[in-house]
Amino acid sequence: MLAQDLAAPNAALTVLDAVTQKGLAVGVLINNAGYGMQGKFLEMSMPEVERMVQLNVTALTHLTQLFAREMARAGGGYILNVASAAAFLPSPFVGAYAATKAYVLSFSEALRFELRGTGVSLTTLYPGITTTEFNEVAHAKTPAVMNLSILSANAVARAGLRAMFARKRAMIPGFINKVNAFFCTVLPRGLIVYVTGKILGRANGW
Ligand SMILES: NC(=O)c1ccc[n+]([C@@H]2O[C@H](COP(=O)([O-])OP(=O)(O)OC[C@H]3O[C@@H](n4cnc5c(N)ncnc54)[C@H](OP(=O)(O)O)[C@@H]3O)[C@@H](O)[C@H]2O)c1
Structure with missing residues (x-):
């Protein structure tokens, strides 16, 4: 086992070096490490935002390459990159985090095309709200309207692994999350941003 702070500079190279030194061949990469920050952006700590971008974007990109x-x-x-349902919508009060996940969507689905013919498949996972420590870390309160969409970590992980080993392009676990993602792609973006901002703002008293 190797424990590594993936938000540290050149963390991905350190991981590769450690794996190479042990003489291991890696056949499966799951880029799951990540965290979110919820609140008013103007009040967020910039070093913490930078750390989030370093982990959610830079480390994922470098490890993937x-x-x-x-x-x-x-x-x-096989590669599985963990994005989020937030990748589909610019979300007020969680904008920087959602942007990191929009990056994961764009980067991963584009790279999947380039990997054709290499034998390497890249699947992107788009979980909705999942019962982990994520909300605690992000200081996030789940709006009551989202309660029905919540899935267990086990269900999300199983869906992700099944999709990855089936070499699927993308997996959105859960029916409600699939419906949400569909509406995010067809409704006017301004409307989605407004409604999301109202819902998250009300849940947190902003
Ligand atoms: N839970 C949700 O509602 C939800 C929804 C959509 C997407 N996601 C995504 O799912 C992924 C997993 O999150 P989770 O829900 O399982 O949250 P979590 O319970 O907070 O777990 C986060 C994981 O990331 C690791 N991690 C955090 N900072 C790290 C760092 N600097 N270096 C190395 N590892 C680090 C943690 O390792 P340690 O335990 O060692 O700290 C932990 O394994 C994330 O990419 C998240 O954005 C979660």
């Missing part, structure tokens, strides 16, 4: 290269050389492999 390093291990996809290794997998392509070896003739194949």
Whole structure:
């Protein structure tokens, strides 16, 4: 086992070096580490925002490149990048986090195309609200209207693994989350931002 702070500079290279030194070949990469920040952006700590971007965006991008290269050389492999339902909508009070996940969507789904013919597949997972420590870390309160969409970590992980080993492009676990994602793509963005801002603002008293 290797414990590594992935928000540290060059963390991805450190991980690759450690794996290489142990003589291990990596056939599966799951970029799951990440956290969110909820609140008024003007009041957020910038070093903490930068750390979040470093982890959610930079480390994920670098790990994907390093291990996809290794997998392509070896003739194949599986990558699962964990985005979020927040990737589909610019969300007030969680805007910087949602933007990191919109990056994961755009980067991962584009790179999947480039990986064709290498034997390496890249699947993107878009969980909705999931019962983990995420909300505690993000200081987030779940709006009551979202309660029906909440899934267990187990259900989300199973859906993600099934999709990854089936080499699917994307997986949105849960029926309600799928419906939400659909509406995010067809409704006017201004409307979605307004409604999301109202819901999150009301839940948190902003
Ligand atoms: N829970 C949700 O509602 C939800 C919804 C959509 C997307 N997601 C995404 O799902 C992924 C997993 O989050 P979660 O819900 O399982 O939250 P979590 O319970 O807070 O777990 C976060 C994970 O990220 C790791 N991590 C955090 N900072 C790290 C760092 N600097 N270096 C290395 N590892 C670090 C943590 O490791 P330690 O335990 O060692 O700290 C932990 O394993 C994240 O990418 C998150 O954005 C979660």
